[in-house]
Amino acid sequence: MKISFLLICLLVLTVTRDCTSERCDDWGEDTRKLTQAYDGEPVRLRCPLFEDYLKHNYSTAHSAGLTLMWYWTGKGKDLEEPINIRLPDNRISKDKDILWFRPALLNDTGNYTCMLRNTTFCLKIAFPFEVLKKDADSCVSINKAAEVVIFPLQDTALLTCPDTTGYYPTDVTPTVNWYMNCILVDGFVDRDPKGLSLQFINVLQKYEGNYTCIVSYDENGRPYNLTRTIYVKTIASHLQARPPVMITPNDKQTFEFIAGGELHIPCEVYFSYVNNSYTDIGWRINGKSEGDFTDQRVLVNESVTLDMGNPGAKTIKKELRIKNITPDELKHNYTCTAKNTLGVVSRQALVKEKVGTPRYITELACGLGATLFLVVCFVIVYHVYWLEMVLFYRAHFGTDETIGDGKEYDVYVSYARNAEEEEFVLVTLRGVLENEFGYKLCIFDRDSLPGGSK
Ligand SMILES: *[C@@H]1O[C@H](CO)[C@@H](O)[C@H](O)[C@H]1NC(C)=O
Ligand SMILES: *[C@@H]1O[C@H](CO)[C@@H](O)[C@H](O)[C@H]1NC(C)=O
Numbered sequence: 001m002k003i004s005f006l007l008i009c010l011l012v013l014t015v016t017r018d019c020t021s022e023r024c025d026d027w028g029e030d031t032r033k034l035t036q037a038y039d040g041e042p043v044r045l046r047c048p049l050f051e052d053y054l055k056h057n058y059s060t061a062h063s064a065g066l067t068l069m070w071y072w073t074g075k076g077k078d079l080e081e082p083i084n085i086r087l088p089d090n091r092i093s094k095d096k097d098i099l100w101f102r103p104a105l106l107n108d109t110g111n112y113t114c115m116l117r118n119t120t121f122c123l124k125i126a127f128p129f130e131v132l133k134k135d136a137d138s139c140v141s142i143n144k145a146a147e148v149v150i151f152p153l154q155d156t157a158l159l160t161c162p163d164t165t166g167y168y169p170t171d172v173t174p175t176v177n178w179y180m181n182c183i184l185v186d187g188f189v190d191r192d193p194k195g196l197s198l199q200f201i202n203v204l205q206k207y208e209g210n211y212t213c214i215v216s217y218d219e220n221g222r223p224y225n226l227t228r229t230i231y232v233k234t235i236a237s238h239l240q241a242r243p244p245v246m247i248t249p250n251d252k253q254t255f256e257f258i259a260g261g262e263l264h265i266p267c268e269v270y271f272s273y274v275n276n277s278y279t280d281i282g283w284r285i286n287g288k289s290e291g292d293f294t295d296q297r298v299l300v301n302e303s304v305t306l307d308m309g310n311p312g313a314k315t316i317k318k319e320l321r322i323k324n325i326t327p328d329e330l331k332h333n334y335t336c337t338a339k340n341t342l343g344v345v346s347r348q349a350l351v352k353e354k355v356g357t358p359r360y361i362t363e364l365a366c367g368l369g370a371t372l373f374l375v376v377c378f379v380i381v382y383h384v385y386w387l388e389m390v391l392f393y394r395a396h397f398g399t400d401e402t403i404g405d406g407k408e409y410d411v412y413v414s415y416a417r418n419a420e421e422e423e424f425v426l427v428t429l430r431g432v433l434e435n436e437f438g439y440k441l442c443i444f445d446r447d448s449l450p451g452g453s454k
């Protein structure tokens with residue numbers, strides 16, 4: 001009895017011990033840490049714990065007796081398993097807080113977990129890793145995100161092939177090929193390869209694009225490639241950085257509105273590109289700023305137009321609208337203010353009340369104008385198309401006035417006696433006038449009988 005009780009106690013103890021030792025602080029999956037690599041290329045995964053989550057670096061954690069372990073869950077699998085670091089050629093290896101793939105293969109895609117632990121303490125985090133194939137006929141895959149760098153125009157700049165150090169021993173000199181939008185470039189204009197970098201001598205807007213560097217080297221007799229893509233974006237030169245320029249309102253333009261109508265004043269400001277600057281623009285009415293406008297009739301609307309020839313620069317238009325404006329409100333102070341880090345510009349709009357013509361006079365003038373217009377139109381149409389109108393009238397409503405007029409013929413045709421004219425008269429003219437319109441023609445040869453009509 002005593003013995004079995006002791007046994008149960010022991011069992012419970014071991015189970016609880018196991019449970020506590022299995023417990024681990026799981027910080028879940030850090031999807032921001034997605035690493036992407038190309039099939040067949042070397043890549044390293046760094047355990048994110050030491051970057052953003054712990055104050056310790058790997059060396060201090062290691063000397064404190066903590067060990068780092070790696071697990072992974074293959075794509076489409078449920079089971080988390082230890083990573084096999086005993087593959088041929090040391091394809092996957094561990095070095096401090098880094099997991100190396102020499103090289104990575106398509107089926108290495110999955111979620112990776114690194115776990116830091118001792119007997120009483122455990123912490124783990126997961127992150128995704130994706131291995132991609134390059135697109136057919138391309139030096140890249142469109143699914144791999146490219147880094148973006150921003151170069152000011154008319155300046156020199158150095159484009160460095162990123163994330164290549166530490167991949168090969170220091171005594172190895174790799175070769176590098178540069179591609180612009182995946183076309184191998186041998187002799188760039190204005191851009192010179194310099195070691196693993198590309199030196200831009202004078203940045204132009206047309207140099208914008210995807211730059212891919214492929215670094216090739218041999219290690220232990222095996223060739224390897226590292227493919228990196230950077231998107232180069234250009235931005236206006238700092239030499240053109242200026243305080244904002246106000247286009248409207250200005251001293252020359254006066255805005256006139258009818259009392260009871262809508263007030264509508266645009267504030268248009270050109271902002272050149274200024275590094276790390278805000279672009280503020282706002283209306284004030286009698287010193288009251290936009291945030292304090294409570295009247296429902298007041299609307300403020302903003303639109304932005306980019307300056308295509310000057311990347312980073314833009315025109316911002318902020319429109320102030322007030323419905324049912326009163327004569328008093330037309331005397332208010334409407335001031336627009338624009339600001340960037342280099343300066344402020346502020347201007348009051350010149351607003352006047354428009355003495356409008358009374359409404360019924362406008363309506364009367366409109367009515368008269370419309371009538372006159374219609375009459376003129378009718379006269380013009382009649383002049384141009386009178387023949388068609390007469391014929392149309394006759395065809396549809398008219399009695400044939402050629403019958404009751406007591407004349408035997410309606411038309412006398414005289415013509416030159418050659419074959420061409422004769423054919424025109426006898427076939428075309430006669431066909432149309434006699435058959436279609438019902439006139440009777442007197443044609444010299446046909447109808448002039450001796451003693452007939454004159
Ligand atoms: C790790 O951190 C310690 C102290 O915080 C520092 O002395 C050491 O240089 C660091 N090691 C690395 C590899 O950064
Ligand atoms: C991954 O694919 C390679 C061939 O592409 C194969 O040799 C290897 O066994 C695969 N690994 C796993 C874990 O399925």
Ligand SMILES: *[C@@H]1O[C@H](CO)[C@@H](O)[C@H](O)[C@H]1NC(C)=O
Nearest residue numbers: 029074075076109110111128
């Ligand atoms: C990684 O895990 C997340 C859920 O935590 C899952 O949605 C995702 O599909 C996994 N990725 C891969 C490649 O297995």
Ligand SMILES: *[C@@H]1O[C@H](CO)[C@@H](O)[C@H](O)[C@H]1NC(C)=O
Nearest residue numbers: 064065066117118119120121
């Ligand atoms: C395990 O690590 C934690 C955190 O560094 C430390 O406080 C604790 O004393 C360590 N436990 C053992 C048994 O080393």
Ligand SMILES: *[C@@H]1O[C@H](CO)[C@@H](O)[C@H](O)[C@H]1NC(C)=O
Nearest residue numbers: 141142146181208209210231
């Ligand atoms: C640069 O690459 C991205 C994605 O890889 C693509 O969407 C974009 O169109 C490319 N730009 C140029 C100018 O080729």
Ligand SMILES: *[C@@H]1O[C@H](CO)[C@@H](O)[C@H](O)[C@H]1NC(C)=O
Nearest residue numbers: 040041139214216223224225
């Ligand atoms: C390296 O890249 C070059 C050019 O894209 C290609 O011809 C070569 O086959 C690649 N080598 C390896 C080992 O992937």
Ligand SMILES: *[C@@H]1O[C@H](CO)[C@@H](O)[C@H](O)[C@H]1NC(C)=O
Nearest residue numbers: 150151152235238274275276
């Ligand atoms: C903008 O300013 C930051 C520092 O505030 C600097 O690091 C960066 O290089 C500048 N960018 C350009 C395009 O001048």
Ligand SMILES: *[C@@H]1O[C@H](CO)[C@@H](O)[C@H](O)[C@H]1NC(C)=O
Nearest residue numbers: 284286287288333334335348
């Ligand atoms: C209109 O208001 C602005 C500030 O809101 C002020 O600087 C300016 O002096 C005012 N104009 C007049 C005529 O009061």
Ligand SMILES: *[C@@H]1O[C@H](CO)[C@@H](O)[C@H](O)[C@H]1NC(C)=O
Nearest residue numbers: 299300301302303304319321
């Ligand atoms: C603001 O202006 C934009 C374009 O100018 C327009 O599409 C939008 O409807 C306007 N909004 C209001 C509330 O007037």
